[in-house]
Amino acid sequence: MPACGWASTVELGGSCTGTLVHPQVVIYAAHCGASYSKIYFGEKYTTPAKTVTPQWCKVYPGGQPGSGNDFAVCKLSTPVNDVPIVPILMGCETSNLQAGKSVTLVGFGNADNGPYGVKRQVTTTINGFQGDEISIGGNGKDTCQGDSGGPAFIKLADGTWRVFGITSYGGACGSGGMYSMMHKGISWFEQQTALDLTPCHNADGTWNPGAGCYNFQTNPGSVNDTWTGGCNAGAPSGAYSQTCGAPYQGGGDPPPVDPPPSDAPCTGCTEYGGTLSGAGDSDQHPNGSYYQSTTSGAHEGYLVGPAGTDFDLYLYKHNGTSWVMVAKAETASTNETIKYNGTAGYYAWLVQSYSGSGAYKFYNKKPN
Template sequence: MLFPIGILSAFVTLVFCAYAEGAPLNEILSDALNATYGKRILGGSDARQGAFPWMASIHINSPYITSVCGGSIVNKQWIITAAHCFGENFQDCEVKAYIGKLIFPETPVGRKCELPIIHPQYNGTHTLNNDVALLKLKKPLKFTERVSSIELVPSWFNTDKPGEPTFADKTCSVLGWGSTGGDTKLSRKLQVLNVQIQPREKCISVTRNSWYPVKRGESKFCAQGVENGDTCKGDSGGPLFCRHNDGIFYLHGIISYGKIICGTKGKPGVYAKIKDLEEWAQNVMASC
């Protein structure tokens, strides 16, 4: 059974509630963040400092929802994340982004963002299709070795469909600050996990009987962690990225939802497909 974040947020009061389970994530965390909450990336390993300089942690506070999601820096003023992180009443929310952090949170200082720009065809928790949002930072970033951007995969690339160039049946990676095992404590260090992108028809088949099946024509794809590693609640909005033949990492997916029991064999996570959403994102960033 699959659940979007809008359902979970009514019951979870701690700040890490962004990845809808099944679902619709320097050294010290606060007592509240150390409290048990829920698992995020399972079976991952510690990320190296500076290896993934585009990773951001998005903190959302409003009268309706308090949550943390992942995000990816696209350029000096824009971050891309999941639309469902903001719930239904995002006009009243305050959003901050924590940038360049390996151990979370390294400092309590975030960068303020403007209100999210949600994809116009995102339909909330009805299907979770087009689950993408853009955040504009109020002040541009200064890029360093630890803070930089990731390229959006272009629309002509076949992320999960047959026909070269494609990453179907190939290995890519995901990032998040989640549990590293079966307990419910958050990981203090950013985790990285290898996942295999499933061919389109297999993704459609294995999600057919779920609450949110992947259908033909939708901007989604599936990826399964190696040895049942998986993303989980709290990882929403984070990146699925792949290294291309030119040696550059490209953002292919945004963590959206998955099985309620994270890491279930044969039940992949589902991701918003950047290749279908790249043109919209580029147009928004150019015009706002």
């Protein structure tokens, strides 16, 4: 496995595998449980390239092998903005799931050539469907113990990749296995995380591309990059996706800005709110998403935290491949302010607790 190959595939504390599908979300299998305090990125579990902490992990009620809903999800305390994400197969894209189609399975499980804890991949084919599950592999090409919860990937006609499968169960290693399908659980995943996990579709599969329906990886398994460099050499497409319809065209006139509340620290700014549970917890804004600025100018952010806490504020900009921090405010004060003059592009704010917990207000004003 080259360095940064299938970078979004993660290890879950010595027992299972998962997939980063959003900077704050890891999807895996319900039968793995929810007792995870650390999630590991890299090629080896024993020497991880990056370690993150989940805010919480949850399993789907009644989710189990054989049900087609072997679903579980972790929401991360801090977004991972420097790992390329392979989007979830959705909508008309699911028509690619046909018997005989080539797919790639990835995980940290046991294998003929070594024990648990090393990320491995195998290319095999789809066998068919059994209810809400999909059967994959066999003839020695399969997942094994420890790969549970890990991803199955498929390449689309435009050359970009999607993740669709959650490794669930099987017989003897090498004989093939059964997989739950992510798109079947997307409504539950989004409900639990309060985040949009499908940049090109609605949760029901309807084509509805947003600004994030763009620049998907064409070579995520053969990156051979460095983790310190952000694993960004996965041959991004550089194009807006149009797998199920017209590509994102940009919005029309933006909605009118609500008048700021009387205590707003800026004129014409928009107020957001949230609650952080303690040190390391964070929220992305606006409302778990990002925004597009079509012109250069000042990006203003004002954080008003609860008394006795130390909340910090960060501004990120997308460089076409990954999110890069462009400004930060990390004083010991309860409140933080950022004024950043930037060029046109996509931006996102992060509010993070250095210490303390409680409700906060965040005000944002972007260039006209």
